[in-house]
Amino acid sequence: MTDLFSKFDALIAERQALLDSGVRDPFSLVMEQVVSPTEAIISGKRTILLGTYNYMGMTFDPDVIAAGKKALDEYGSGTTGSRVLNGTYQGHREVEDALKDFYGTDHAIVFSTGYQANLGVVSTLAAKGDYIILDADSHASIYDGCYLGNADIVRFRHNSVEDLDKRLGRLPAEAGKLVILEGVYSMLGDIAPLKEMVAVAKKHGAMVLVDEAHGMGFFGEHGRGVFEEAGVADQVDFVVGTFSKSVGTVGGFCVSNHPKFEVLRLVCRPYVFTASLPPSVVATAATSIRKLMHAGEKRAHLWKNSRRLHHGLRDLGFALGTETAQSAIIAIILPDQETTVRLWQALLELGLYVNMARPPATPAGMYLLRCSLCAEHSDEQVDEILEIFAKAGAATGYLSSRAA
Numbered sequence: 001m002t003d004l005f006s007k008f009d010a011l012i013a014e015r016q017a018l019l020d021s022g023v024r025d026p027f028s029l030v031m032e033q034v035v036s037p038t039e040a041i042i043s044g045k046r047t048i049l050l051g052t053y054n055y056m057g058m059t060f061d062p063d064v065i066a067a068g069k070k071a072l073d074e075y076g077s078g079t080t081g082s083r084v085l086n087g088t089y090q091g092h093r094e095v096e097d098a099l100k101d102f103y104g105t106d107h108a109i110v111f112s113t114g115y116q117a118n119l120g121v122v123s124t125l126a127a128k129g130d131y132i133i134l135d136a137d138s139h140a141s142i143y144d145g146c147y148l149g150n151a152d153i154v155r156f157r158h159n160s161v162e163d164l165d166k167r168l169g170r171l172p173a174e175a176g177k178l179v180i181l182e183g184v185y186s187m188l189g190d191i192a193p194l195k196e197m198v199a200v201a202k203k204h205g206a207m208v209l210v211d212e213a214h215g216m217g218f219f220g221e222h223g224r225g226v227f228e229e230a231g232v233a234d235q236v237d238f239v240v241g242t243f244s245k246s247v248g249t250v251g252g253f254c255v256s257n258h259p260k261f262e263v264l265r266l267v268c269r270p271y272v273f274t275a276s277l278p279p280s281v282v283a284t285a286a287t288s289i290r291k292l293m294h295a296g297e298k299r300a301h302l303w304k305n306s307r308r309l310h311h312g313l314r315d316l317g318f319a320l321g322t323e324t325a326q327s328a329i330i331a332i333i334l335p336d337q338e339t340t341v342r343l344w345q346a347l348l349e350l351g352l353y354v355n356m357a358r359p360p361a362t363p364a365g366m367y368l369l370r371c372s373l374c375a376e377h378s379d380e381q382v383d384e385i386l387e388i389f390a391k392a393g394a395a396t397g398y399l400s401s402r403a404a
């Protein structure tokens, strides 16, 4: 018998070598208690959270929690069925109505996760004979949507309008084309030049899908995302998003004004062949989405936090993923896995949790410590975060090695 696990031997050995060097496993951390959107107890210690996607801090909003509890009491713990059979409750309709109001669109379809939204929409829209043109740094769920479908896949260089134009120009004029972009790219926290990219896509007769997972709640006048801020809402055909970030729960969605959009409910396999979200989840999502429509002050505070952290880290001497703060994600670029894990662990021991990211999730084989801010981080917490970075950078010798 060939052991089917033997293909993972190199990865298992690499991980073991890292653990043997005395560092803690960055991928098996447990939140023992969650105190607020910005603090948890980890290994018995109060820890500031700077590595969640809780951008707008909605997870502990009292109205959101009350809506979830009420739905749990009134509708039970789960639907035990697909949206197309017994799994559409009043709450699923209500969250789709909340999305239509939030985005100002005619249609909204809710999936069980954002991953499944991309998997379903991408694989169903583009079929055999069609082309998907996507940014090389696209999220795994977009790539997996491509692999689930039968369209031809064309990649263009990350955020390059010129390369997008060139590759679209090589495709048959009459073929169906779907250009897929992300508002915010989550590894480095950079944003897409959507105005230029959407113009190029339209010039070549392509439909456009924008994933606003990391832009919702935070960009644009109504918090719809980077596409709103870029002024291209009337030219974007589909917006995909998630409830697992600014909305503060779990679920995914796609909104559109396309008149035939509702047919997806019949043909999109990751929508049809899975159970619908629990009533408590859709109730929390609907309440949160409606509150995010009036969250201008929170948005302003999140931007202030992001800019302060970016400046502070740059002044300390860290290499960052972007020149300025382009989103609520600030990525620190590190030279190798060992340095990254040591710094990550030093931060944790000083009471700060950030995300560690490594290939293959990262572009160009990079090792990153990713910081993502929350609108609920106070000014004092941002001060404390910067002090912890200064201490950890000194304790590990990393900052002095960069200064040398």
Ligand code: PMP
Pocket: 113, 114, 115, 116, 118, 139, 141, 182, 186, 211, 213, 214, 242, 243, 244, 250, 251, 252
């Ligand atoms: N798209 C992007 C750009 C993402 O970053 C993510 C999750 N990190 C998703 C989609 C999937 O979202 P979910 O967590 O709801 O599955």
